[in-house]
Amino acid sequence: MILVTGSEGQVGYELLRTLAPLGRVKGLTRADGDLSDRNTVLALLNEHKPCCIVNAAAYTAVDKAETDTEAAKALNTTLPATLAEWAKVNQTHLFHYSTDYVYDGSGTNPWVETDPTGPLSVYGKTKLAGDQALLEAGIGAVIFRTSWVYGARGRNFMLTMIKLGQERDELSVVADQWGTPTPAWLIAQVTATAVREKLKGTKGIEGVYHLTCTGDTNWCDFARAIMQEAQALGISIRIEKDRIKPIPTADYPAPAPRPLNSRLNVAKLERAFNLQLPDWRNAMQLTIRDWAEHNRNLD
Template sequence: MRTTNSSEVSIKILLIGAAGQIGWELRNTLAPLGDIVATNRSILDLIDEDAIRRTVRSAHPDLIVNAAAYTQVDPAEAEPDLAMKVNGHAPGVMAQEARRAHAALVHYSTDYVFSGSIRRPYREDDEPNPLNTYGKTKLAGEKAIAAVDAPHLILRTSWVFGARGKNFFSTIVELAREREELKVVDDQIGKPNCSKAVAEATAEILARVSSRSSRSIVEGIAEASGSYHVCGEDHTSRFGFAEEIIALYGRRAAARGLPPLRVKRLIPVSSADFLTPAARPHYSVLSSEKMAQTFGVTLPSWREQLALAFDEMLLGGSQ
């Protein structure tokens, strides 16, 4: 840890997966906390455990933030070994190296570690039971981290979207420009979360952890080690999410004089009518109560997050 003056302490952060949706936002939100060493897949391939160890040892971080993952839910069914190496094995290696370096680890996980068999928001202590390979590999990563005696925060989030990259939000907008009719599943319920809001919440959690500890951010994370759900309070279906995307685009585009979407009909369908290689939980709503109680951090509603993402997308020149 580097001390800049008597009142300011700056940490060194190794950010893994800096080119991803959340990682891209973390480059900005974590900057006030310290010096960032950022890696992406072209620099660090997470299937290479020796490369992970070399990267961590070269960086000498106080904090490792892993925003990298194999996130392609359907392709993971055909590539389980690759998904397991990235999602299951690599986080364990990072935890081992964090312990060796007397550092802490922040890692992101997913609502897909749950089966959706209960109909109330999932708490952190509910038993995971993933339905698909992606969820199983992410759960393996959680367990690998927990098995190592290193300070860590596992931050589960869900339905990540943003103005940048390919996600449900960008896909719906793209399809709505091309087609007059869209079919969207209406029996999968969860909480959409904007990548920027997740990154901002992460930075706020770390800032509060650091301020509470009289010693260092590592000790602060050690005191709070465990899993937390980082998401807003309200939930919706995939269909409801798509409805709001299309309605909001209409309002935002009209105000800016942009051409309207081509889509005229949005049709709700069941998951059985929209078969995919990977099964999805019908209900994967996460409770964010623990995050709010422990850190005093909350996220805006998904509608507020979506409006901000739309403004960013439109101001960025998307038409």
């Protein structure tokens, strides 16, 4: 059995579909138990006895984490450590998701996996501690560090922008934070490739990999691209492209500091799994089309 934690999230939803051809898949949601409780986690693992764990559960409320530190630590640090502990005893494959927030966001070059970390926020610090717990466990875990995740379902930047584009005449969006928008379906597809190789017994697949689309943009230009593609698909967008105004991060203060440079170099991942990751614009177009088609079917 392949066990997916956090299966109600946007990545978890895609994982349940994408991993299905590889074997029986069980998703764990909040209804199955409190994953911030170590004993509950161990009980669930002993009940299902998975051969593979894909940990998509995390505390992702970046700003709230600044004050809700213990809850963030429980899901982002303690949960991965508990999963690793069980996986080591039971010889289980473990896959986990990390974030661009483990870096300090300095410079302009894409980060590589061997670069020094330096998280600026509680969220980033708790996620990094979770990564370190997995690496120190010595179980051959695979850690995918990704960034700017969005999808056709759930709550994310793309869907928020489409909604605001239908309601507003003008919008201000941060333009000095750079990164690569990455859809949940791509994360799930790459994960399935890695899981397949692990289940086949392929050696040398372990450690940290950056997993994003290719290319880069800023939030303001990403918002403009979303509006443009939505309009091309016949979606009613009220706001004009030139009415989406760029602003600096300083004009949009938040409790948790954001990394200004979230570009991630994906060369290691492409080499390891013989992949060619898509440009972020092409992936965005597919994602918006998926969203549009899904909503047409609901009408």
